[in-house]
Amino acid sequence: MMPLDLIEGVVFLCCKHRGSVSSWGRTPGHNKAVGGVENSLHQIWLGCDVVLDVNQKNVVFEADARELGLSALWEKDHYHLQPGGK
Numbered sequence: 001m002m003p004l005d006l007i008e009g010v011v012f013l014c015c016k017h018r019g020s021v022s023s024w025g026r027t028p029g030h031n032k033a034v035g036g037v038e039n040s041l042h043q044i045w046l047g048c049d050v051v052l053d054v055n056q057k058n059v060v061f062e063a064d065a066r067e068l069g070l071s072a073l074w075e076k077d078h079y080h081l082q083p084g085g086k
Helices: 003-017 028-033 057-068
Strands: 019-023 048-052 070-074 077-083
Touching: 003 019, 003 028, 003 070, 003 077, 019 028, 028 070, 057 070
Parallel strands: none
Antiparallel strands: 019 048, 048 077, 070 077
16 A cells, blocks of 8 residues: 555545544654654554544444555554555
8 A cells, every 4th residue: 555545545534534633654753752663654654543523433434444445443542544454
């Protein structure tokens, strides 16, 4: 998956499910400062964090992400999106 494919999926999911992007691309320094893992996909623009207006685990959001080829990982206060659905 290319970054533009991820962008298209994130825009679709945020519009459909009323979400906002809270973090996307990061430098290694910023990634470390926010507690990101060393090999975070945020550093190559293939990881994206989304906060939903109704910010709770949402199985429909997760299913829609999978259909787009994305993995939606619920992280207690946001979703982390990355390639890997279907």
